[in-house]
Amino acid sequence: MELILSAGIGALAASGVYLLLRPRTYQVIIGLSLLSYAVNLFIFSMGRLRVNAPPVLDPGGAGDLWRYTDPVPQALVLTAIVIGFAMTALFLVVLLASRGFTGTDHVDGREPPRGD
């Protein structure tokens, strides 16, 4: 499972970075989204991977720590997802405004001379 998760994070991050460096604003926003997925999974994995372990104490259950998974990264991931989502929405607005002003979706607001 560790292998799958790390490969997944790696693939997401790599494609995110690649797209982030592309010249079109749409590619940039998809790149940022992929990157934030990778980061969210990464935060999640920092609480160590456990299967079938609840993050909160169940009433009446035994208080042994080994029965539970670390709840903090899950809380962090939730916050990160919300903030990341809001930022993506904000970026989308800026992207559309830029498109409206310049008539092109190039990040520099003008087409490169060779007509890429």
Place this chain on the structure above:
Amino acid sequence: MTDWLHHLLILPVLLPLAVAAVLIPIDERERTMKGAIGFASTLVVFIVTMILMRLAAAGEGSLPAGGVYQLGNWPAPFGIVLVLDRLSALMLCLASGLALAAQVYSMARWHTAGHHFHSLFQLLVAGLNGAFLTGDLFNLFVFFEMMLAASYGLLLHGSGPLRVKAGLHYVAINLAASSLFLIGVSLIYGATGTLSMADLATKLATLAPESRRLVETGAAVLGVAFLVKAGMWPLSFWLPAAYAAATPPVAAVSAILTKVGIYVILRLHMLVFGTAAGASAGFGQEWLLTGGMLTIAFGTIGVLASQAMGRLAAYSVLVSSGTLLAAIGLGRPEMLAGALLYLVSSTLTIAAFFLLIELVERGRDAGADVLAVTMEAYGDFDDDEEEEEVGVAIPGTMAILGLCFCLCAILLSGLPPLSGFIAKFALLRGLFDLPEANPASAISAADWIYVALVILSGLAAMIAMNRVGIRTFWASIEGTIPRVVVIEITPVAVLLAACIFLSFQARPAMRYMQATADDLLAPLVLSERVLSAPRAGGE
């Protein structure tokens, strides 16, 4: 009484947050009222931060509950805390003072350029104050994002193709940096199991070597995120365009945004990788030093190369950042106090300069810069025009603007007698102030390069300011006098007056900075204070 004082600590975050929410539903046509409410809020925050700074200056004993505010009334490693010490009090005061000046300035005309200016502004203030106060890494991320989100809105305030283009780059780069921030924070959590800065400082010394490597990696990734914000050289290409495109009040508060990056680096560097960190002490120092020096060099070249004043100011931000980063990187305890004074002085100066630029440039049309460049390249070709202007007295407005400009030039280049000089002098004096007990720590080549760079950057600022000043005030191509309202020139004057005050009161100021530096050099004292703070309401 103590209870009341205790809650003052959260006010700089809560009040702007609440006011921002209140301002949103009010109709945009009631701008004056919105402005007045926003101004009142910022003013209260400023007064509160002044009180907090006075308390912090008197020492930990006079601070309610040792300057620790437990948000959920849970003690430190488990709950999130706000921590006030001399450094955070200083930054709070600086930030809210700047915000106050920028807000007054914006009420003359700039807040009419778009919607919800005052709400965004209050959110920015809340985020800034939160970032300075928090004692928890993840909480820092939240406040950081709050501040950034507001700054995106403010940077785009006024719209226009230029701003949207600069804004697009700014948002993209900061979103990528936020991802790095999260990776760094989670790596540190994964390796140490804590997010509390105080707890981290105590845990690092006893960490297993393999975990230590992870923490260092996390800190490096985290550092990159802050260095993007602070504008260290290879990460700073977005900054000049964004700051030059922002509306003047926004550019003025942006002067403190780069200092947030510096603050966090200074805080974490001293707290986590300070003397108590065992094998990790001084981690990343050489990177800060090299990067800082390259930033000074890049900023200096930029200052010399810029034709427009906005870009000149933006590159001055880089020079200031570089000087501070390299000073942290040199790792000389004696330099810290000077560096802190430099931080305050340069931030105030650059903010005043950003506000001043628009007033000065109002009298010139957009083509003037291009024309001026042509004139420089091909020599003066309008001698006949000059004769017509003979006998026109410099009007009052121009005289005041010119005086402010002169002060900015003196402060930016670090000439005596103003605080820019005192700060740089204190900084460099710390460098040569060798501890007698340890003669082995001779002045190295890096130190000499740093001295040379700091002095050269001052010279470059002087040259650039002279050139721009002569072109603007003496050789103005067309004679339109800018119409300047009192509430626009007052903030500039007040910020500059603060610098002058800092020059005359340099002794008490330096004493405060020295006490702050001493605090920073004893990180475990702060950790101990945070971790042992009692819960409110007994126990």
